[in-house]
Amino acid sequence: MFTNKQAQELAHKYIPGGAHTYSRGDDQFPSNAPAVLSAGKGCYVWDVEGKKFLDYGMGLRSVGIGYAEDRVSEAAFREIKNGNNLTRASEIEIIAAQKICELIPSIEMVKFAKHGSAVTSASVKLARAVTGKNIVVRCLEHPFFSYDDWFIGNTVVNSGVPEDIQKLTVYFNYNNIDSLKRIFESHKDKIACVIMEAVTTVEPCASTYFPGTKKHFLHDVQHLCKQNNSLFIIDEMITGFRWHNLGAAHYYDIDPDLITFGKAMANGFSVAALGGKREYMERGGIHHQHERVFLTSTTHGAEMCGMGALVETINIYQERNIPEHMWSYGRKLTEGINGIAKDLGIEKNFFLSGIPCSPIYSTLDKDLNLSWGLRTLFNQEMIKQKIIMAYVSISYAHKESELDQTLTAAKTALKVYEKGLNDGFEKYLQGHILKPVFRKFN
């Protein structure tokens, strides 16, 4: 077995960036964080030396029930023993497809894949094929949709993407319908689709919603798309299986043409989905009169262990109403931590906000500017108390005792934060400063 140091060195020797996801990289965690993990159970993870941490990363939000949930694991094992990948569509793949179509109101047909980028890219391709238009409009405040060219070419990390492709994606701003109207006007009859998440937790965009009023920004976006014959695509990678069992589109009472899911839908197993209206989705099929769309087609797209995990995950979500727990825990966490910050007089410089089921924390300096140094300091002090909290992803496994543990740790961490705020964080920081994932140079 390795020591932590050996594991980290090997990771960088053999893998560019030391991990297969940039948000798992060393630049996203303080230097005292475990660089490599070996196991997870519930909401805890263990490093390679056997040290245990309370985790708020939850596999980049892919685990909603808890790590190594027995029922999900057993459902996956069952399918592994059934062969895991057969020559024609598997029975469990059909059961999973039916389950998703019956569960999510706007989904009449579905195609599964192994990761989110594949399905968001497929949604864009389908929109272009259906509309015969090329321009993709994405929401700027949503940090990530795909590592494919159509999206990443429109970010600062656009190296390797031809300029002609970069120009085909443009952006608008959340909660600013005029910014979208302007794009529809300046690219008249050229817009294939608008792709966005239902909500953003980036302030000041974490908008308030009044259920039943249909007066959400999303309704205006949906209306503009209809008016301009462009498809409306909602990416539920983060909001799905978190905002509501039926998804955030249901929660916000919208009816997108296409929806993408991934992350927590199979409690950590590799499953993503593109779903939507039959009239569009069936173009990816083989029994229609239109020109064919080669939508997604991969050897492992509906790997049976993932399909089994997905079906059992949905069963558990329906039995236990997991999102309700996430909302409730998030509210208590937000209230608790913000109370501690207030007692210390630093409530303007450190606070939790956003949507309760998925809170975000802000680390601001004395001039109220975002401070990566203070963010690192808070992370470092939480790690000292065996809590990984680079961001806040709540699971069903986070219970009262974890809440108590977190609030106790936050009290200690925020006392150091206060000192860092007043005396300079450099005095208390032990290693490198965190950096944003999306940046042009190292």
Ligand SMILES: Cc1ncc(COP(=O)(O)O)c(C=O)c1O
């Ligand atoms: C909103 C959103 N869409 C798409 C993706 C891509 O998903 P994946 O990492 O499974 O390819 C992510 C991943 O972080 C995401 O947050």
